[in-house]
Amino acid sequence: MSATTVDYHGYQLYSTFQPILSLCHRRSVGFESLLRPVDGHTRPHSPASLIRAAAESGDIRYLDNLCQSLHIRNFSAQAPDERWLFLNLDPSTITDRWYHDGTLVEALKQAGVPPERLVIEIVEGAIEDESQLFAAVDYFRSIGALVALDDFGTGHSNFDRIWRLAPDIIKLDRSLIVEAEQHRTGRLRQTLPNLVSLIHESGCLVLAEGIETREQALLAMDSDIDFVQGFYFARPSPTIDHQNMDNSPALNAITQHFVTTATIEERLEADRTAPYIDAFRTAIEKIGQGVEPHLAARRLMTMPRTARFYILNARGEEIMHVDGSSLRGNHRLAHAAPITDTAGGTWYRRQYFRAAMAEPHRLQTSRPYLSSTGAYMCVTLSLADSNPPERVICCDIDW
Incomplete structure (x- = not known):
């Protein structure tokens, strides 16, 4: 089935999907939808620049609604049952409470996607007014969707907000994994499992995004992170690969490697003590x-x-x-x-x-x-x- 595209001011807008994998289930549990704009000469353009231009021209609400409907339709046409759709919303949709207009609920209804399969991604640090953030979380929960806080671990992040918001999923900022990878014996590498444990105790699942190397994937596994996403496993694609979706060679490889190395490390630790x-x-x-x-x-x-x-x-x-x-x-x-x-x-x-x-x-x-x-x-x-x-x-x- 060919993917749906839409026109926007001379651009053709496409959906791409990146798998989100569960380290325990060893399969995909969802897909993050990402925008890909192409101009009239079929040249790809940066989604960020298009969104920035729409914001400057006062057209961001229309573009955000357009993207939501596009991603939902393409997800519905391809994704199997029992998978989540991770959907990013522009912060202005939340700060101006545009989500109340019913566009999102109607798009789900027309595409036949139950709201329980939707995960709304909110960039925590992009919304300064906590009342707006809490109101948005309450609304998305009221329609049956899950909520994920994105980019946790940057300057704006704090546990007090997590405990009060109680999101369903926390997406760790990629910098945490990269920093831990670069400093093999540093404090962050030792602290990361404790950070994940603390998030788990607050009732949230943990997703590590931007995994690009085997070492980063093994770090995620060693830290008891629930879900992973990144180029090491799969790049975003307009089509969902059903054949490899539940048999990821990269995921199988690191699982086996982790079992082997964990056994060796346990033996070395026993020898050491x-x-x-x-x-x-x-x-x-x-x-x-x-x-x-x-x-x-x-x-x-x-x-x-x-x-x-x-x-x-x-x-x-x-x-x-x-x-x-x-x-x-x-x-x-x-x-x-x-x-x-x-x-x-x-x-x-x-x-x-x-x-x-x-x-x-x-x-x-x-x-x-x-x-x-x-x-x-x-x-x-x-x-x-x-x-x-x-x-x-x-x-x-x-x-």
């Missing part, structure tokens, strides 16, 4: 034989990445600790002096303490986290050595 676990168990055995804790942990404390060895009572209160050799000469500790003295501290709220209390005699290994005793990343080994637990023996490893 094994000597510390052995020394930790030896220290616990000696303590059980009556050896003083600081003497029992002597070998452990000489290992290069041992940060702290300490014992907590059943209330999580610290009853003894020894600082490890890895902290000597650490320049960060000079700035962390107010928090390095842990006398009288309580670690009851820490997951590693509660896990050890729940399963006596079972060694627990925490996920990497930022230590509040020196502001360094660490992993904690913990074990309750009696049942019922009367104390929990712990060791922090500088990560």
Whole structure:
């Protein structure tokens, strides 16, 4: 079936669609509609320049409505059921509340597209008046559509707005993935999974757009991002490729690569911690034989990445600790002096303490986290050595 086009002031306007893929489902879940203008000599033109000219001439409302109807018709003619149409609206359509004119609802009705299959993309930072933004979200929800906030991670973004708006999908700005890719050991690369987790906790799915390399795709997978979109998987096209839509070679390849590398990394991580676990168990055995804790942990404390060895009572209160050799000469500790003295501290709220209390005699290994005793990343080994637990023996490893 040939695609529908429309004329606009000497331009021929086309729809193109870029797949949005689910990393879990390993298939497309929707398509973002994008405008492609061509002049009378079949030369392509920038959509941004056309939209800018329409805004300057006061014709943006007409052009926006024209594009909405065009994309909806072309999507309806090609897309299979159970796929979303991601539709961008010009910010002025929202700020001037033109969406109330019924054009969008009528276009959906004529094309036979249920509003539940529509995802309205709103650029959060482009709308300064929050009342306009909230009113638009309420309206689109009232007609049955979903709402996605676009370009999250730029200067205007804030979590307070996400929690109050509760959009269905957050589209991360491409700069977040690019920055994380370029700095393999940087903070953003370590923080990205936590950012995604925080967005998930607010009830939103996460989409990473602009994925152009395998490394970026693997970063998205490693960060627990739900959906991906970008040239690495597919370029925008006027036609929807049904054959490759649910069997993306690129998606299959990174899935297999991730499974393989994740297994290797888990093995390497286990190898990395094994000597510390052995020394930790030896220290616990000696303590059980009556050896003083600081003497029992002597070998452990000489290992290069041992940060702290300490014992907590059943209330999580610290009853003894020894600082490890890895902290000597650490320049960060000079700035962390107010928090390095842990006398009288309580670690009851820490997951590693509660896990050890729940399963006596079972060694627990925490996920990497930022230590509040020196502001360094660490992993904690913990074990309750009696049942019922009367104390929990712990060791922090500088990560």
